[in-house]
Amino acid sequence: MAQISQQFIEHIEKQLPESVPLDDLLSACQCPLRKSIRANTLKMSPQELRQEFESHGYKLLPIPWCEEGFWVDEDEKALPENLGNWLPHLEGQCYIQEASSMLPVKALLHDFECHEESAFLDMAAAPGSKTTQLTAKINNQGLVVANELSSSRIKGLHYNLQRCGVTNSVLCHTDARHFGESTPEFFDAILLDAPCGGEGTVRKDEQALANWNIDAVRAISQLQKDLIVSAYKALKPGGRLVYSTCTLSKEENQEVCQHLLDLYGDSIQIKPLTDLFEGANKAITKEGYLHVYPNLYDCEGFFVACFEKKPSDVLITDNTSNQNTRFSFSPISSEHYTSASTHTSLFGWDIGPIKQQLWQKDNRGKSLEIWYLPKSTEKLCRHIKLNRYGIKLMEISKHGVKLHHQAAISFGHTFSKQHIELNAQQAEDYYQGKDIFLDTPIKAPTNKEFMVTFKQTPLGLVKHLGNKLKNNLPRDLVRDKTFNQLP
Numbered sequence: 001m002a003q004i005s006q007q008f009i010e011h012i013e014k015q016l017p018e019s020v021p022l023d024d025l026l027s028a029c030q031c032p033l034r035k036s037i038r039a040n041t042l043k044m045s046p047q048e049l050r051q052e053f054e055s056h057g058y059k060l061l062p063i064p065w066c067e068e069g070f071w072v073d074e075d076e077k078a079l080p081e082n083l084g085n086w087l088p089h090l091e092g093q094c095y096i097q098e099a100s101s102m103l104p105v106k107a108l109l110h111d112f113e114c115h116e117e118s119a120f121l122d123m124a125a126a127p128g129s130k131t132t133q134l135t136a137k138i139n140n141q142g143l144v145v146a147n148e149l150s151s152s153r154i155k156g157l158h159y160n161l162q163r164c165g166v167t168n169s170v171l172c173h174t175d176a177r178h179f180g181e182s183t184p185e186f187f188d189a190i191l192l193d194a195p196c197g198g199e200g201t202v203r204k205d206e207q208a209l210a211n212w213n214i215d216a217v218r219a220i221s222q223l224q225k226d227l228i229v230s231a232y233k234a235l236k237p238g239g240r241l242v243y244s245t246c247t248l249s250k251e252e253n254q255e256v257c258q259h260l261l262d263l264y265g266d267s268i269q270i271k272p273l274t275d276l277f278e279g280a281n282k283a284i285t286k287e288g289y290l291h292v293y294p295n296l297y298d299c300e301g302f303f304v305a306c307f308e309k310k311p312s313d314v315l316i317t318d319n320t321s322n323q324n325t326r327f328s329f330s331p332i333s334s335e336h337y338t339s340a341s342t343h344t345s346l347f348g349w350d351i352g353p354i355k356q357q358l359w360q361k362d363n364r365g366k367s368l369e370i371w372y373l374p375k376s377t378e379k380l381c382r383h384i385k386l387n388r389y390g391i392k393l394m395e396i397s398k399h400g401v402k403l404h405h406q407a408a409i410s411f412g413h414t415f416s417k418q419h420i421e422l423n424a425q426q427a428e429d430y431y432q433g434k435d436i437f438l439d440t441p442i443k444a445p446t447n448k449e450f451m452v453t454f455k456q457t458p459l460g461l462v463k464h465l466g467n468k469l470k471n472n473l474p475r476d477l478v479r480d481k482t483f484n485q486l487p
């Protein structure tokens with residue numbers, strides 16, 4: 001049973017709209033949270049995800065604001081606890097994400113015209129539920145900067161981006177309060193899913209409201225105000241900003257938005273979310289924000305505000321010097337492009353269409369790395385230090401060309417040759433880091449790299465050694481336990 005501090009009850013009671021009686025809110029806080037899942041459309045359609053679950057007796061209910069998202073009706077059948085070890089999850093076909101947490105990206109992209117050069121910033125991105133939702137929705141177009149301050153959380157963010165086949169993102173590891181100064185008017189759209197008090201998460205975390213106090217709320221509200229000002233400054237005129245939290249107090253929500261409007265109300269305006277989805281009116285505030293109390297749609301509490309920065313007639317000029325010491329890549333040379341494309345053609349992979357995004361980097365004289373970088377990465381690097389760039393595709397050394405794991409999981413769906421389809425047991429063995437023994441040896445030269453797939457989805461690379469396939473899954477991706485069949 002959730003422990004809810006009396007101080008919180010007295011505080012929130014004063015802020016509740018008439019449509020949300022305190023008793024309804026408190027009883028919703030005591031109900032376990034409905035679980036939800038989202039199809040990652042870079043790898044699986046919502047229909048396929050639904051079929052996969054329903055063929056095992058689960059009942060999935062659509063989430064009204066996210067066509068890729070579903071609630072799992074656990075009255076019918078409960079989800080297994082360890083869904084993270086399920087093969088389709090490891091393959092990046094789905095993401096376990098709370099339903100209301102799917103709202104901010106919906107707001108960010110609603111009527112938004114995304115193009116090849118669009119630059120997005122996710123200011124507080126780990127573990128990546130919204131970054132992966134965004135990149136899937138824009139089909140890996142443009143550039144998405146995923147930023148996270150916490151060192152311990154950035155690894156999980158990177159893992160999720162890789163797993164989900166995200167190719168248009170770079171990772172940044174900084175305090176998001178710096179973006180306003182370091183990347184002024186750089187981004188077309190910014191998501192600030194702010195660090196917050198988490199009052200809306202009490203249905204998942206029974207202790208979330210046990211030790212509530214107003215001083216902590218005020219302190220975090222100040223951080224949020226600094227972050228939203230930084231977001232405003234980093235946004236291009238004509239750009240879009242979404243501010244969201246999973247908390248309920250006005251100090252962390254409406255007051256933060258009002259701070260932005262008090263400072264910059266002449267050049268930014270609220271984009272009301274009234275028509276975001278059918279039924280949004282239940283949660284709409286008088287300003288046009290969505291304030292989702294946990295009882296409204298039977299999910300977590302959430303707050304979402306959307307702003308548009310007015311277009312400006314003043315032309316933005318990028319005065320930053322081209323002398324960029326932080327950027328250690330150069331465009332791929334024709335000699336190395338020839339080596340790279342000769343190698344990828346063995347896999348039936350034509351890298352011609354991505355040639356403009358191929359860069360080379362010297363690996364301390366030992367080898368030469370070939371990378372795929374999202375558009376505008378070089379320009380961005382003139383302003384900020386990145387933690388991880390796009391995707392390392394291969395290494396060229398005196399021993400020849402060697403493909404990298406990320407090339408297979410990000411671009412493997414376009415390989416037409418040199419891949420081996422595994423059965424479920426072999427796919428599980430692969431994720432557990434084991435070599436794969438073949439019942440019937442394949443007719444192919446030994447010591448060659450192959451890509452392995454399961455149900456046509458790329459898992460990674462192996463080396464063919466005759467009767468076995470040597471596992472080349474990077475060690476940090478190896479899992480102790482995996483399963484294929486839903487119970």
Ligand SMILES: C[S@@+](CC[C@H](N)C(=O)[O-])C[C@H]1O[C@@H](n2cnc3c(N)ncnc32)[C@H](O)[C@@H]1O
Pocket residue numbers: 101123124125126127128129130131147148149150153174175176177193194195196
């Ligand atoms: C609500 S969580 C983000 C959840 C994420 N957007 C998602 O959907 O998976 C807020 C994140 O902000 C990070 N954070 C806290 N202070 C920050 C700061 N000053 N700059 C950037 N990130 C910060 C926290 O470590 C945390 O990971």
